Amino acid sequence: MKTIKSNDAARLVRRRVARGVTAAAVGVVVAFGTGPMSAAFADEPATLTGIILGVGAKESQRVVSWYSSTDTAQVVQVSPTDKLIDGQFPKNAVTFPATVAANSVNGGFNGHATIDGLKKDTAYSYRVGAGDSWSPTYSFKTQDFKGDFDFLFFGDPQIGSSGNVAKDGEGWKDTLDVALTATPNAELLVSGGDQVETANTEPQWDAFLAPDKLRQYPWAATIGNHDVGGKAYEQHFWTPNTDRSASYYKGSPDTQSGGDYWYIYKDVLFIDINSNAYANGADEAHLGYITDVINQQGGKAKYTVLVYHHSIYSPASHANDTDNKQRRQDFPTAFSNLGVDLVLQGHDHSYSRSYMIKNGEKANPDEQPGATQVAQGPGGVIYVTANSASGSKYYDLTAPIPGSDFGPDPLNPNSHWANSVENQEHVRTYVKVEVRDDKLVVENIRSSTCAAPNAAVELGKVKWCGPNNGADAAPPVGSVVDKVAILPYTAKDNGKHNGAGNGNGDHPAQDGPDWVRQQDVAGSETLTALN
Known part of the structure; x- marks a missing residue:
C-alpha cells in the first residue's frame, strides 16, 4: 500500500x-x-x-x-x-x-x-x-482469511421507538457488549435494518452510533423502513458493490436511499437488498440483482446468505402485511432455484426460524417443530427473523389465520405453517451464526432479562415479560432461545456446496436421501428422510 x-x-x-x-x-x-x-x-x-x-x-x-x-x-x-x-x-x-x-x-x-x-x-x-x-x-x-468464522445478526435497534432515546441506546449498547463478550472473535456484525426510529433525526443516530464496538467490528448495514425518508442512512454507511439503480425504488420515491449490495467474506456470499420497495416491478428488479450476483459470484463461496428488512414469514404484527403477502409470492421459489442457504430478516420485533422451505412450501411435512438439526436438501432455504436488539419495541406473536396463505402449522396450530420456532418474551436477543465447512449453526441468544435496560418493559409499552406470556421467569442473559444446525446439500463427487443453483432448485446432484434429525422432549433422536 x-x-x-x-x-x-x-x-x-x-x-x-x-x-x-x-x-x-x-x-x-x-x-x-x-x-x-x-x-x-x-x-x-x-x-x-x-x-x-x-x-x-x-x-x-x-x-x-x-x-x-x-x-x-x-x-x-x-x-x-x-x-x-x-x-x-x-x-x-x-x-x-x-x-x-x-x-x-x-x-x-x-x-x-x-x-x-x-x-x-x-x-x-x-x-x-x-x-x-x-x-x-x-x-x-483481522483474522484468518479462510476457514470457519462466526458472525452476529441484530434485529431492529430502532433507537427512539420507545419514546426515550437514552434508554433505547442503553439497551443497544448492552446487547453489543453481551454479544461480543460472549463471542469476542465474531468477524461481522450484520444488521437487520431500522437502526433508528426516524430517518433524519440525528440524536437517534448519535445514540445508535455511540457504542465503541461499532468502531472495532465491521457493521454490515441494512436499510429498514424507518431508515428511509432521507439520505441519512447512506450518509452514515457506505457499502461495497452497491447498485442504486432507479429500478430498485419503483413506485416508492420515499425509499430512495441505500440500494442493493453484496460482498464475499470467507466462504459466504452476502447479498443485501432494500426491501422497502416491492411494488411496480421492484421485487423483480431485486431478484434480477440477486440472480446476477449469484451467477457471477456464487461459485466463489460455499454458502449464500441473503439479508433484508421485511420478514416474509413474519410471526407477529407484520405477518399479513400486504407487502409481505406479495413477497411470499415473489421470493421463495426464486431463492430455492438460486441455491440460497439462509435468509436473515428483521422488521417484526419477534423471533422466528422457519422449517426448511422449498419453493414456498415446507420441504418435508414430517420435519418437527424445534428440530435441532436439519438437512438442507435441494432447494431448501431457512428463513430467520430477529427480535429487537435494543428492547425499544416488541411485537407480540399473532395467531395464524386458517385458510390464509400463512395459516396454522398442522404440527403446531399456534404457529404459522412456515415456522419451526416462534418466540416473544419481551427480552432483548441477537442471533449468532457459526459458519463451518460442514454446517451453518444458528442460535437466538438472550442479551437481557426483564430488568433494565429494556425500554419497552421499563416504560410499560408491554404488559408482561418472560416466557409463556410472562408466566415464567426470564432466563439468564446468555441463555439460548433456539439453536439449529443446518447441514448443506452437498455433491458426493467433490464434497463441496455450489453457491449458485443449477436453475431447477438443486445444488449439484447427490445420490440418496437427505435426513432431518429430530429430537423429542425426552431426548431420544430419530432420522427422517427429507426427500
Whole structure:
C-alpha cells in the first residue's frame, strides 16, 4: 500500500471528486450528497463524529464512515497496532483519502474511505482527520482469511421507538457488549435494518452510533423502513458493490436511499437488498440483482446468505402485511432455484426460524417443530427473523389465520405453517451464526432479562415479560432461545456446496436421501428422510 500525505490527499480528493471518478486504487470511495460542496471552512479544523467501521468487499477491506463539520480534505490513517509508539502513529503510517460530501439534513458533511490491503491475523489502529485535527484512535483485528468464522445478526435497534432515546441506546449498547463478550472473535456484525426510529433525526443516530464496538467490528448495514425518508442512512454507511439503480425504488420515491449490495467474506456470499420497495416491478428488479450476483459470484463461496428488512414469514404484527403477502409470492421459489442457504430478516420485533422451505412450501411435512438439526436438501432455504436488539419495541406473536396463505402449522396450530420456532418474551436477543465447512449453526441468544435496560418493559409499552406470556421467569442473559444446525446439500463427487443453483432448485446432484434429525422432549433422536 502507498502512503499518501495529507496535502497530496487534499489535491487528489478534490480533483477526483470534481471529475466524478472513484479512485479505487488508493481506496477512495465517492459518497453522494444532495447539497453542493463548500470550501467556506477550508482552514478550520474538522469536528468528526459518528465514526463507524463498515464491511468491505472482501476480508482485506474495511470501510470507515463519519460526519464532519467541514469539507476539508480528510483521510483515514492506519497502522498495525504494534507499530504505534506511546500511542502515536509512525511516520510511515498509511493514509487513505476520503471523499467528503454535503449532508442533506444538518448542513454538515459526511466522509467515507475504504481501507484496503489489510493482512490476516493482524491488529490495526486507525483514526480519521488531517493535519493537527484527528479523531481518537480506534482499533480492530483481522483474522484468518479462510476457514470457519462466526458472525452476529441484530434485529431492529430502532433507537427512539420507545419514546426515550437514552434508554433505547442503553439497551443497544448492552446487547453489543453481551454479544461480543460472549463471542469476542465474531468477524461481522450484520444488521437487520431500522437502526433508528426516524430517518433524519440525528440524536437517534448519535445514540445508535455511540457504542465503541461499532468502531472495532465491521457493521454490515441494512436499510429498514424507518431508515428511509432521507439520505441519512447512506450518509452514515457506505457499502461495497452497491447498485442504486432507479429500478430498485419503483413506485416508492420515499425509499430512495441505500440500494442493493453484496460482498464475499470467507466462504459466504452476502447479498443485501432494500426491501422497502416491492411494488411496480421492484421485487423483480431485486431478484434480477440477486440472480446476477449469484451467477457471477456464487461459485466463489460455499454458502449464500441473503439479508433484508421485511420478514416474509413474519410471526407477529407484520405477518399479513400486504407487502409481505406479495413477497411470499415473489421470493421463495426464486431463492430455492438460486441455491440460497439462509435468509436473515428483521422488521417484526419477534423471533422466528422457519422449517426448511422449498419453493414456498415446507420441504418435508414430517420435519418437527424445534428440530435441532436439519438437512438442507435441494432447494431448501431457512428463513430467520430477529427480535429487537435494543428492547425499544416488541411485537407480540399473532395467531395464524386458517385458510390464509400463512395459516396454522398442522404440527403446531399456534404457529404459522412456515415456522419451526416462534418466540416473544419481551427480552432483548441477537442471533449468532457459526459458519463451518460442514454446517451453518444458528442460535437466538438472550442479551437481557426483564430488568433494565429494556425500554419497552421499563416504560410499560408491554404488559408482561418472560416466557409463556410472562408466566415464567426470564432466563439468564446468555441463555439460548433456539439453536439449529443446518447441514448443506452437498455433491458426493467433490464434497463441496455450489453457491449458485443449477436453475431447477438443486445444488449439484447427490445420490440418496437427505435426513432431518429430530429430537423429542425426552431426548431420544430419530432420522427422517427429507426427500
